[in-house]
Amino acid sequence: MARAQSQNNAAESAPPSWLTRVAQEHARVFFFSLGKLVAHKGSSLLTAAVIGIALALPAALHLAVNNFQRLAYTWQNDLQLSLFLKDSVDEASGRQLTQQLASRDGVKAARYISREQSAAEFRELSGFGEVLDLLEHNPLPAVIVVSPDASRSAAQVTVLAQALAALPEVELSQMDQQWLQRLQSLLSIFERVVMMAAALLGVAVLVIVGNTLRLDIEARRDEIIVMKLIGAPDGFIRRPFLYGGCWLGLLGGWVALLLLTVGLAVLQAPARELAALYQSDFTIQGPSAGSVLMIIAGGVLLGLVAAWWTVTRHLAAIEPS
Known part of the structure; x- marks a missing residue:
């Protein structure tokens, strides 16, 4: 009985496995970064709104191209x-x-x-x-x-x-299909314009998130110096900022979806009235499930990349004197 009790005590006092420690550390940073986002909800919401607008613009243009293509295909069926x-x-x-x-x-x-x-x-x-x-x-x-x-x-x-x-x-x-061919050519050009706009606005998101995290790094400069003095690796210091960038990108993605939903709700009724004048049942189609996931994932990815780039660059410049 005493031997079994001692074995149980030894098992309880054994250090957790490497995987358990990693999971616990990421869970701690996950909730820590979320708490900082909630604590500064004013500035966080403002940053997320700007990110959402930057994500919503190319998404709306892409949605417009898809609906015009559907409309052109309907016209092509009547040729x-x-x-x-x-x-x-x-x-x-x-x-x-x-x-x-x-x-x-x-x-x-x-x-x-x-x-x-x-x-x-x-x-x-x-x-x-x-x-x-x-x-x-x-x-x-x-x-x-x-x-x-x-x-x-x-x-x-x-x-x-x-x-x-x-x-x-x-x-x-x-x-009379020449006009349809011209429309398809214009839509092809417009698709490339959408891709260019998405790339430019993606850079804007990187700058926005990077600037937000840069201010956070400067505010915690003394804390970072202390962590470096006691031997904390850059990965440990960088991790909360990476999660913060992901949270901002995720929130910005949801803001973008909200803006798209409001825009579609405003345009649906006039679009139906216009289609009825041409004896058509055409309706504006919203983003697909894949597009929704792409917007969310795009926001998170941009936030993560911006955080990694900003934090890595600034951590290299912060060294204990």
Whole structure:
């Protein structure tokens, strides 16, 4: 019994393992840095707000590009290729050709419009129907309206349009997709602008966090000198500042998400009203779960990098005299 008791006492008095000591130290610094953030909540919130704005701007631009791309894809699904048939092609041949095109690979649907239907549409839509009455013959050709498959890329649709335009029965083909190609090119340029803005604002976040931590280091200069005198390594001194940078970046990420949420809430109603005017059900799409995680992780990473760079640089300049 006494031997078992002595073994228990020895086990209790044994020093904790290396992993336990590391976990305890990080837990202590974790809550210590959080306490300092709460103790200086005014300046911490102000710094987090600036970080949040810097993170929200590129995130909002990226969100705008994604929504414009969705809108452009919706418009692309409504594209139609008009094949104007030669006068020598009679209605039976035209309808037969329409059936052949409808079963062609890459074609979603094909619709035949006779010369009489073309004239009727011209009278109804143009407002110049009286002009047709002055002519002896109907000058409008028969048309086959082809709807490309929405799953096809822009390059594949272009190849399809060229192949259909080369048919011997076709006099002229027309597809108004040039403006879509221009829009896609503009969106591609805008994506690069967003990346440049994100890089510049990321540098701004590094400067903001770095300047905040620099002031904290200067305020604790005497404490750092004492720790160096008793032999504390730079890693031990640096650790609370690294956690502080992570906390500021995390808080700034949440501020950025809050700003995005408010902005989307303000724009949703006008966007729905505008889409309704064009008989569309388009709505502004918010950030995905991956984008949310990227914003949060980006804020934490920027805070950590800024803290590491600032603290390492200033610790090297602080030496006991």
